Amino acid sequence: MEQIEGQIDRVRDWAQGLPAELPVFIVSGNHDTFSLHPLLQEARWLKTLKRPNVFIDGDAAELGGFLVECVGWGRVPVTNSALPRIVVCHCPPALSLAGTDHLGGDLGDLELAEHLLKASTMTWLILSGHVHEPKRWHDAGRFTCLNPGVRLDVAVPNHIVIDTNASTITRFGDGRQQTVPLKKCHLWCSTAQTLASGSS
Numbered sequence: 001m002e003q004i005e006g007q008i009d010r011v012r013d014w015a016q017g018l019p020a021e022l023p024v025f026i027v028s029g030n031h032d033t034f035s036l037h038p039l040l041q042e043a044r045w046l047k048t049l050k051r052p053n054v055f056i057d058g059d060a061a062e063l064g065g066f067l068v069e070c071v072g073w074g075r076v077p078v079t080n081s082a083l084p085r086i087v088v089c090h091c092p093p094a095l096s097l098a099g100t101d102h103l104g105g106d107l108g109d110l111e112l113a114e115h116l117l118k119a120s121t122m123t124w125l126i127l128s129g130h131v132h133e134p135k136r137w138h139d140a141g142r143f144t145c146l147n148p149g150v151r152l153d154v155a156v157p158n159h160i161v162i163d164t165n166a167s168t169i170t171r172f173g174d175g176r177q178q179t180v181p182l183k184k185c186h187l188w189c190s191t192a193q194t195l196a197s198g199s200s
């Protein structure tokens with residue numbers, strides 16, 4: 001297996017090759033925080049990617065009228081803003097179909113779910129991964145959460161494109177693509193209603 005330093009170099013080269021004006025949000029996952037290696041303690045290696053327009057664990061930035069927050073592995077969001085919030089985190093919240101695997105096991109983050117349900121700041125959208133074969137890649141239930149899933153045997157990794165001009169969300173994965181409408185108000189209201197009913 002490739003050494004950790006080599007993997008970090010490859011990711012850093014990829015990040016440095018991106019256009020400087022392109023905002024990039026990167027968060028740590030469960031494989032970035034093994035304490036046995038000094039670069040993986042507290043996902044320290046992520047700091048080597050820092051430059052303007054590259055945001056990592058603990059960072060938040062305004063983008064297109066939203067506040068985008070990078071939440072590292074094992075953490076919860078900390079921002080408090082009047083702007084609708086987009087949370088980027090590796091693990092989806094528990095109680096979401098994006099965090100439930102195809103066999104029905106809830107692999108989501110319970111602490112994150114509890115935090116989001118109690119938080120005074122509304123989270124409009126959660127961008128996540130971790131669960132390789134989620135029951136749903138697009139979940140607009142208790143939380144509005146996207147998870148493209150993982151396929152290791154394909155040249156282009158699973159990914160999701162949110163097109164705010166066309167108002168669509170498209171998942172590219174498993175050799176096909178699927179598009180659903182991006183309904184900002186609908187998603188916002190459905191989340192708000194769920195939170196309201198959850199607190200009663």
Ligand SMILES: [Zn+2]
Binds near residue numbers: 131
């Ligand atoms: Zn993971």
